[in-house]
Amino acid sequence: MKRIFLSALSSLFLLAVFPLAASADPIDVSTISCEKLASAYAAKTKDDLSFVNGILNWMGGYHATVDQGTVVDWDKLSDSFNKTVEFCSEHPGIGVLSATEKFMGENIEDASPESVDLAIVTCESVLTNKDVQKNIGDTFMWLAGYHASYNNGSTMLDIEKFIKQTSDIADYCAANPKTSLVTAAEKFMSESE
Structure with a gap:
């Protein structure tokens, strides 16, 4: 039952939050321009906003510093998203990877007490905690970016691979509910995968 719930949760996320799942081609996020991000945001369609949210969450994990580790302040990250979109609207010729560096990683405000350390979020909490459940899609994208950066610095986002990983x-997680979500992600998002 837990496995079905978690699989359904990850599938709903993929369908609702990342409509690019229909595309079989990997995306090199370093080639996404501010113009594309800003126009997707301005379009305000569900698919466009999902694209923006997915890419920016991936970037948040990608830019996480060693000192920040797996600690995420969703409010501060959301603020950095807004700053990135605004910056991109004013600088359409810049790449999103460069734009996000200005507001994420070492340039994001220090974490607040409301921050979440994904290393202590257990698989079980995904099943029982509504706050964790509502952010699970964002968390998976953040973890994908985090592992891409720390494993090999790759800027490739392979949607099919991401779907399999989640x-x-x-x-x-269903079989190991006491395991941390970060530990589970390491097993399937590591460089060897």
């Missing part, structure tokens, strides 16, 4: 994480 499904594998869901299965692993």
